[in-house]
Amino acid sequence: MNATTWATQILEVLAALAAAPLFLGWVNMCRAWLQNRRAPSLLLPYHGLRKLFNKDAVIAETASPLFRAAPYVVFGSMVAAAAIIPSMGTRLPFTSAADAIALVGLFAVARVFLSLAAMDTGTAFGTMGARREMMVGFLAEPALLMVIFVASLISATTALPLIAERLATQAIGLYPSLAFTAVAFTMVLLAENARIPVDNPATHLELTMIHEALLLEYSARHLALMEWASALKLFNYACIGFALFVPWGVATGEAGPPALLMSMPVLAGKLAVAGAWLAVIETISAKLRVFRAPEFLATAFLLAVLGLLVHLLLGA
């Protein structure tokens, strides 16, 4: 526990806060390119946040204090989640306080508060969104947990930074079980971050929306926090993916500032590739009907369980 680890910890959280909207902007940019549109500015999400923070808030008369507290709770749990995920260095002081299971728990906290807040105003779309969000969540959460379990079994710990460190420092990094879980994880990522094929982040078409339906009644600073939190969530998921499946390049062990500096461009490179990959997936797939979403997620869940089984069978 020295100054470097604390610096790494703070740096990672700040980097996540700063880079999350940028990553979202990058995904949108790639999407626009792939769809033959002129791309919006990479900085558009920042402009959006600034605009929202500078507005008067409009709150429904029917809303309770829970509605106003929820954006802060959702944002807070996403930031806390960012503190557990090893995006640059693996020696994080916060690691021992919360492991990967607690990370899944933090995502669940955000989801539950988001859904409760959507039900709070008592509108038709809010409750519909809450129901669908919870439907996606209850299948995505165990799938994510199973993905993490496989990696935990391989590395004999549930602390995410240690998992990343062990996977990164091992001589052979090829595990058949991780191949299954990587597919499952990608599916969970798409579903949990309201991407195509489960949800469409660019639409407000009433009957198909999930995530946007939850945010309908929010405005100004509350909406800004919610938007920022969902950008953070996407960033967090991407970094979990890196930690589990491409852990190379993070500063492992008692690495000093140089290693940490080296890991920054690596992370940026990974994010650039991941964003482009996400845009490709979203472009080549069509949105599913809402009732096909459980099948999609059940597939993800079963793939993750299959990964677990493969690990137990082959021991790898």
Add this chain to the structure above:
Amino acid sequence: MTVLESHLSAVLVVLALWLAIGFCGLLRQGSLRLVARVLFPTSALCGVALAAVAAASIAAPAETGLLVVGLPDLPMHVRLDALSSAFLFLLGASSAGISIFAAGYFRKGQGTAPGLLCLQYHLFLAAMGFLLVADDAYGFMVAWETMALSSYFLVTAQHGLPEIRRAGFLYVMIAHVGALAVLLSFGVMQGGSWQFTFDAMRSAELTPGWATAAFGLALVGFGAKAGLLPLHVWLPEAHPAAPSPVSALMSGVMLKIAVYGVLRVTFDLLGDPLWWWGLIPVGLGLATALFGVVFAAAQTDMKRLLAYSSIENIGILFTGLGLAIVFYGADMRPLAALALTAVLYHALNHAFMKSLLFLGTGAVLHATGERNLGRLGGLIHRMPWVAWLTLVGVLAIAGLPPLNGFVSEWLLLQSFLFAQEVPHTFVNMLLPLGAPVVALAAALAGYVMVKFYGVIFLGQPREPSLAKAHDASRLEKLGLVWLAAGCVLLGLLPVQVVRALGNVTSQLTGHAVPTAQGWSSLLAPLPDREVSYAPLVLLLVIVAVVAITFLTVRLAYRRAVRRVPPWDCGFVRLDARMQDTAEGFGQPIRHIFQSFFHMERQLPSPFDAAPRYRVTVSDRIWRAFYAPLGGIVQRVADSVAWLQQGRISTYLLYSFITLVLLLAVGL
């Protein structure tokens, strides 16, 4: 020896006080003031005292004693050890909150008189307490039956209503099937010595076959009380029928008594469980957990929803218990201790959170007169105390960090995760696959709880009459605060709780989950693995982030807040009926888990002038097992009824034939 020197006698004094309080209720049966102002608050204090004694005695060596009451020449053996202490703490601490709530809850009205209710309630408490210290089959069965009967009368407090009498009948019937199995199990365990003290059972040498029979009977008997599949049918009927404090006591405490029974029999009386026994509770537990939570999602009555959620939690408890047996039998003692700690921790958590939720529904029921979720909504504005305190219970039972439900789930998942060293290859592969089921059940519990809370407390009131709803009374609030505080503390201080439970696991398995010394908040249960959890730190980080964000946003952007009607995509004629109903919110679950349910739908045609949509969801097990069984019993009874001819001469003939037969057999 004075009373206070011995923990055991202190416990017995508290139990005697509960009995005395109960009988005081009879002095003036109709007087609500005596019951509410004096008796129930005193009983809550007794609960606190019991919890304090149990907390002290959990680390102390076991004490035994002899009670010369009841039948001549048949004294009752009592014993207070770590296992009893853990469950006595559960009983005392959660019943303190429930009793103080009950002081504000019971009103005059139809049904049992308050004084009589007070007697039944305290008889129930004292019976559960005595059961936990009983050290022979005689005392245990007397307490077991007293518990079943007193709770039967409590369930049927509103005995004027036929469906409540029916629920009570079902309850008492399954309770007795269970009691028979428990009795037979004791009969097997005495092992030919015909001594029914627990000491004799501990030293009895049973062949593996007989030991298995004893375990199976105990599992059936205690499983019936706990609501394990397929003996769960009484639970969703009896819990909603009872007054809310009684539902809380039954769900929060009585179900745990059944878990205590299995623990006592398996780890203490039988001693050396075979490893494969554990697979049965694991399998049944996983099935029960999934079944319970899926059915909870489909419910429209708030107390039935909670009852099904209790079934889910019982499933989780039995899963952990089975894991502990497997580990213990396979000589993996540290892991057995971990799984057992998860079970005990979850039992304690569930006692607090489920009692809190049941009492919350009780307050709602009093304020609105409604149990149907379809007629509630928006109560957070009218009953802020109840709503916010219930939110604590909801978040806890949904297994969200940093509250208590998460800790026990975390411990259970950890023990599943490292279950891969069981000597049997096939089982070794199969066992970790229980983890996805536990994870799925936990995630579904979150769905159920969002539904429960969102439909009752959030949104707009679905009925105009809800505008007159009032918040809970002061005593009721006190009870809710007590239980909510319990949920928070159990969540934030896992090291202290696990250390205390270590006494129990070292009594049962010879091992305790290692914990850091002092006031550390870092829980690291497996020394050879790097796994740890520190909820206090987690909470501090979240609170710090929220505070910094809030202050930054407030200082940097001083923009106004306007209150307007909800937007809802610009739809102007929004009314409360456009919100999701309980049926609507449960629809995705009914759709996805269609094969679990037997569903009957009545859909309106497009031309109906007054369209009605009705969906009835019922239990397949009831239709496949209980209904035919009931039919067979009825038919047998009908054919036996032929014997009853109503003529004295026939009956004399029966006596004569019996006599002749007996003589023939005798010769």
